[in-house]
Amino acid sequence: MDSDRARGRRYRLVLRGEMGEPFAFLFEGMRLELLAGTTVLTGRVIDQAHLVGLIQRTQELGLELVSVGSADEGAHDPHTPRPGGNERDPRDRPLPVLPPFPPR
Numbered sequence: 001m002d003s004d005r006a007r008g009r010r011y012r013l014v015l016r017g018e019m020g021e022p023f024a025f026l027f028e029g030m031r032l033e034l035l036a037g038t039t040v041l042t043g044r045v046i047d048q049a050h051l052v053g054l055i056q057r058t059q060e061l062g063l064e065l066v067s068v069g070s071a072d073e074g075a076h077d078p079h080t081p082r083p084g085g086n087e088r089d090p091r092d093r094p095l096p097v098l099p100p101f102p103p104r
Contacts (some may be wrong), residue, residue, distance in 0.1 A: 008047060009044070010043065010071040013067075013068050014065075015039040016066050017037065018034045018039055019032065027043075039063075
């Protein structure tokens, strides 16, 4: 396993509504940013289980998850136009949001 893979990838989770700073500790290691009626969580996710855990936490809090996607700076190929140009890199497409898990 190479060292990049062992460190995980950076992800961006966008939530509808502005989550206050007092809730930031629930998403330890993630940067919380409030933007135009949304909360953006950005940070390193070590594996799929970690990502699923973050998504479950948003659902447990009753927050609406708008999108989840890679936030890696190196996710762009230099020959592929950046988002905002005429073509988008398909890796920048947000992942679909799943319906909430039923309560246990």
